[in-house]
Amino acid sequence: MGHLFLTEEHNIFRKSLRKFLDKEAYPFYDQWEKERMIPRSFWEKLGEQGFLCPDIDEQYGGSGVDWGFAAVINEELERVGSGLVGVGLHNDIVVPYITAYGTEEQKQRWLPKCATGEIITAIAMTEPGTGSDLASIKTTAILNGDHYILKGQKTFITNGIQSDLIIVACKTDPNAVPKHKGVSLIAVERDTPGFSRGRKLDKVGLHCQDTAELIFEDCRVPKENLIGAEGKGFTYLMEKLQQERLVVAIAAQVAAEDMLEMTLDYVKSREAFGKPIGKFQNTQFKIAEMATEIEMGRAFLDQLIASHIAGEDIVTKVSMAKWKLTEMAREVAAQCMQLHGGYGYMEEYKIARRYRDIPVASIYAGTNEIMKTIIAKNLGL
CATH class of the missing domain: 1.20.140.10 (Butyryl-CoA Dehydrogenase, subunit A, domain 3)
Incomplete structure (x- = not known):
């Protein structure tokens, strides 16, 4: 059946994406599964062809198109294999937090590189002792001068090994009542002091998709990396x-x-x-x-x-x-x-x-x- 949301532009885009994946993904997917990793070069090729973050504004390196293009990308990547889920997470789950709630400075600093594949993103919500109950997370970020001091652990993080920018759900007010009012979102960059990656997790499936534990030990994050307002993260x-x-x-x-x-x-x-x-x-x-x-x-x-x-x-x-x-x-x-x-x-x-x-x-x-x-x-x- 024809998709209700598709125009001729979407169909042309799909043909272009399929041609790209026929050359750059299908022949290598089994190899990626064995290696337990999708190479960064594939992300960069996606970016070169405009298949990363197409819905962000042109001024930040996107194409400013409707979300139907994102739906097409997600469909075609899934046809290759479920292990490509990290691309959809980057495009449609993590980057939208920056486009919706980020400052102009944050958008200019991060979005163009997100669109080229130079920056791979992740979002860190789940903790070893907390899954669906996000209001009960234990990771804290306490403001100390010009930096937040981030402490805690996250697990099951998609793109955890390769990510360059991770949006971390944390408690900036651990004593807030109700609990969810203490949750904030803070962006942690790859080389931030006190941030390290734990083991790459060995999963039943999604073998080429990198999933990891993340560790924050007195991690010093500039206060300018707060996404939106304090206490609004939930x-x-x-x-x-x-x-x-x-x-x-x-x-x-x-x-x-x-x-x-x-x-x-x-x-x-x-x-x-x-x-x-x-x-x-x-x-x-x-x-x-x-x-x-x-x-x-x-x-x-x-x-x-x-x-x-x-x-x-x-x-x-x-x-x-x-x-x-x-x-x-x-x-x-x-x-x-x-x-x-x-x-x-x-x-x-x-x-x-x-x-x-x-x-x-x-x-x-x-x-x-x-x-x-x-x-x-x-x-x-």
């Missing part, structure tokens, strides 16, 4: 989570579409008992069920992307999409692996990688249980 995080969860929903939907496509090809060519396994009724029913779920998911998702581009508040529906589409993708992964039989368990088949990569989507950007809590609350329960 509000900023909540305002931007709609887009973050929409990015996750897009990835889940595309992954499901990709898995169905590869499985359709497989069941048409793989034979058992003298005929293609796609001729067996059980296979046909499984494929029909998945195709229906995926088609319905796409219709719902496209509606949400169009609404988001129009600036509408769709937090409840995005929460629905995030949990429903990530659960659907996980079910599709299991069904498609089953239909591949023993070959589905072999690393040489892409379905095996999809099966590993998909489950975490129901955990990050707010667990699906949190999504259901948000939905229930917004329904008046």
Whole structure:
């Protein structure tokens, strides 16, 4: 089906991006998975071609285009592999905090390099003892003269190893009541004294995506690196989570579409008992069920992307999409692996990688249980 939000410009852009990825990503993706890292040179090539932060203003190195271009980028990167999720995080989750709440000086200092790939960004919310309960984070940043003294640890940080600029959620007022009013956002640059990276985390899936622990030991951050106002960090995080969860929903939907496509090809060519396994009724029913779920998911998702581009508040529906589409993708992964039989368990088949990569989507950007809590609350329960 045609995407509701796409114009001819978006379609031309997609063709250009696909051509780029055919040359610069698909041939190397398996190698990146083995090396457990996407090279910085790929980020720089994305920047050269205008595929990083296209929606930021032209004066800061972007193209000033609508968010439909970002949706296209997220879709095409997911088709290559879920390990490219760090690019979407950079474009659509971290950089928007700077464009929305940063000072003019911060924008001029960081945004042009974010658009070229010279700066890779990350956001540090999760801590070893704190996940979904952001108001209870323990990392502190106490103002001392011209610097904040940042103390604490973060974990599960996407782009954690390669990042040059990390937006850290911390407590500038540890005694604030209610707790969330003490949360602020502070940008920490790569070589800041007192900042170090812990181990690169070894994950079940998303192997080429670098995820790390971050450590702040009396880390001295210039007070000019505060993003927005002190004590407003929790509000900023909540305002931007709609887009973050929409990015996750897009990835889940595309992954499901990709898995169905590869499985359709497989069941048409793989034979058992003298005929293609796609001729067996059980296979046909499984494929029909998945195709229906995926088609319905796409219709719902496209509606949400169009609404988001129009600036509408769709937090409840995005929460629905995030949990429903990530659960659907996980079910599709299991069904498609089953239909591949023993070959589905072999690393040489892409379905095996999809099966590993998909489950975490129901955990990050707010667990699906949190999504259901948000939905229930917004329904008046």
